[in-house]
Amino acid sequence: MKKDKGSKGKKLFVKKADDRLSEDSPAKSKGTPDEGVPSMAEKKKPEKSAAPDKPDKLPEKPDHLPEKPARKNTVESDPWQQAFADDNTILIKRTVRSGQCIQFDGNVVVMGDVNPGSEIIAAGNVVVMGALRGVVHAGATGREDATVSAFKLQPTQLRIANHITRAPDGDYVAPEHPEIARIKDGVVVIETYQMGQDRQSKIG
Amino acid sequence: MGEVIVITSGKGGVGKTTTTANIGTGLAALGHKVVLVDTDIGLRNLDVVLGLENRIVYDIVDVTHGNCRMKQALIKDKRFEGLHLLPAAQTKDKTAVTPDQMRELCDNLKKEFDYVIIDCPAGIEQGFKNAIAGAERAVVVTTPEVSAVRDADRIIGLLEAAELREPKLIINRLRPLMVKRGDMMSIDDIIDILAVDLLGVVPEDELIVVTTNKGEPAVLDGNCRAGQAYRNMARRIAGEDVPLMDLEANDGFVSKLKKLIGFK
Numbered sequence: 001m002k003k004d005k006g007s008k009g010k011k012l013f014v015k016k017a018d019d020r021l022s023e024d025s026p027a028k029s030k031g032t033p034d035e036g037v038p039s040m041a042e043k044k045k046p047e048k049s050a051a052p053d054k055p056d057k058l059p060e061k062p063d064h065l066p067e068k069p070a071r072k073n074t075v076e077s078d079p080w081q082q083a084f085a086d087d088n089t090i091l092i093k094r095t096v097r098s099g100q101c102i103q104f105d106g107n108v109v110v111m112g113d114v115n116p117g118s119e120i121i122a123a124g125n126v127v128v129m130g131a132l133r134g135v136v137h138a139g140a141t142g143r144e145d146a147t148v149s150a151f152k153l154q155p156t157q158l159r160i161a162n163h164i165t166r167a168p169d170g171d172y173v174a175p176e177h178p179e180i181a182r183i184k185d186g187v188v189v190i191e192t193y194q195m196g197q198d199r200q201s202k203i204g
Numbered sequence: 205m206g207e208v209i210v211i212t213s214g215k216g217g218v219g220k221t222t223t224t225a226n227i228g229t230g231l232a233a234l235g236h237k238v239v240l241v242d243t244d245i246g247l248r249n250l251d252v253v254l255g256l257e258n259r260i261v262y263d264i265v266d267v268t269h270g271n272c273r274m275k276q277a278l279i280k281d282k283r284f285e286g287l288h289l290l291p292a293a294q295t296k297d298k299t300a301v302t303p304d305q306m307r308e309l310c311d312n313l314k315k316e317f318d319y320v321i322i323d324c325p326a327g328i329e330q331g332f333k334n335a336i337a338g339a340e341r342a343v344v345v346t347t348p349e350v351s352a353v354r355d356a357d358r359i360i361g362l363l364e365a366a367e368l369r370e371p372k373l374i375i376n377r378l379r380p381l382m383v384k385r386g387d388m389m390s391i392d393d394i395i396d397i398l399a400v401d402l403l404g405v406v407p408e409d410e411l412i413v414v415t416t417n418k419g420e421p422a423v424l425d426g427n428c429r430a431g432q433a434y435r436n437m438a439r440r441i442a443g444e445d446v447p448l449m450d451l452e453a454n455d456g457f458v459s460k461l462k463k464l465i466g467f468k
Contacts, residue, residue, distance in 0.1 A: 099246055101295040117294045156258045166258035
């Protein structure tokens with residue numbers, strides 16, 4: 001896909017047309033409080049098992065083995081946590097306006113609206129706590145299990161992995177409930193969002 | 205080999221995009237192969253006016269940068285087989301394309317289409333320079349306001365400097381009743397100042413707002429007087445000799461119609 005150019009590597013990339021977004025939208029890895037900004041997480045990745053207080057010195061420490069029990073609380077070691085925390089996530093606390101483009105190698109959560117003429121491109125899932133009216137691309141690096149959910153799901157165009165859909169022509173009915181779009185049997189389906197649905201499918 | 209026509213104005217909000225959409229649709233309705241090129245990168249509108257916004261995957265910047273083939277970026281209109289749109293990018297700015305790239309793009313497009321109609325952005329900066337780079341003919345849109353006419357004059361000067369001789373003029377949003385009262389510049393006043401040939405006059409029409417919001421060009425509405433004006437202009441561009449429509453007579457007809465349905 002054409003937008004893949006930005007998703008090389010495991011680097012954080014948040015790109016907007018006119019102004020760069022940085023400090024007001026810290027990305028967090030779900031379930032790992034010891035990881036702050038993603039770039040840090042990236043550096044630390046090999047030593048994720050380390051104790052949270054001294055992450056930098058651990059590789060040189062010969063006696064870091066006894067600390068291994070600390071692993072129990074990290075994402076890598078705990079399958080239960082893995083089920084929930086699989087990617088980096090970025091939180092955007094404002095309206096994404098026309099001409100603005102959010103690209104991120106992970107999940108994107110927007111607390112606000114996504115207006116027509118804007119683009120959200122995520123390697124993971126996209127969640128919009130508001131109206132999603134722009135172009136959205138979840139699973140941009142090819143993940144077919146990515147989903148798009150929004151309080152008002154009315155995108156100009158909705159893409160998941162290599163599937164592209166748009167609303168049918170003609171009169172548009174505004175959605176009344178939060179909805180979720182995902183790929184089922186090779187087609188994009190939009191359903192009313194139900195709490196706990198995701199959790200059930202992940203564990204089961 | 206087709207013709208490349210740029211539609212420009214200098215001033216914003218005078219109706220370049222509406223004119224582009226309507227003349228393009230009008231030419232397609234006459235059976236010509238038409239492509240509309242939106243060069244207003246960063247503030248694209250033509251796709252919305254045509255109701256094709258949700259079909260955009262690739263845009264003009266992708267084409268000029270070689271991210272996709274021309275065919276992939278062209279959007280087929282939902283009403284006319286021969287009408288195509290090359291949309292602008294929204295998340296980039298005017299510097300994403302250069303005049304040389306535009307020239308090459310226009311050369312490629314005119315091999316396949318009878319008419320390449322370029323929607324120019326407002327202003328006289330990079331976007332304007334890009335838009336006129338590949339053009340062979342120019343159409344200047346103005347409204348009967350001193351500010352718009354002043355800007356049109358400046359644009360005509362710049363077009364002549366760029367070897368785009370004899371641009372044609374469209375006077376948009378004319379209100380015949382106000383002209384009659386002497387409250388608005390008349391067609392003759394405007395031509396007196398600008399000294400260029402007239403392509404057409406579009407009367408002020410509320411239906412334009414309705415059709416634009418719906419994403420359906422006004423030319424397709426048989427009852428729309430502005431649509432009639434655009435149909436005439438399309439035929440003139442195609443080489444037909446169509447007389448100017450009688451704006452005042454039309455006014456009479458509308459008031460007659462209103463009386464008929466009890467509006468007075």
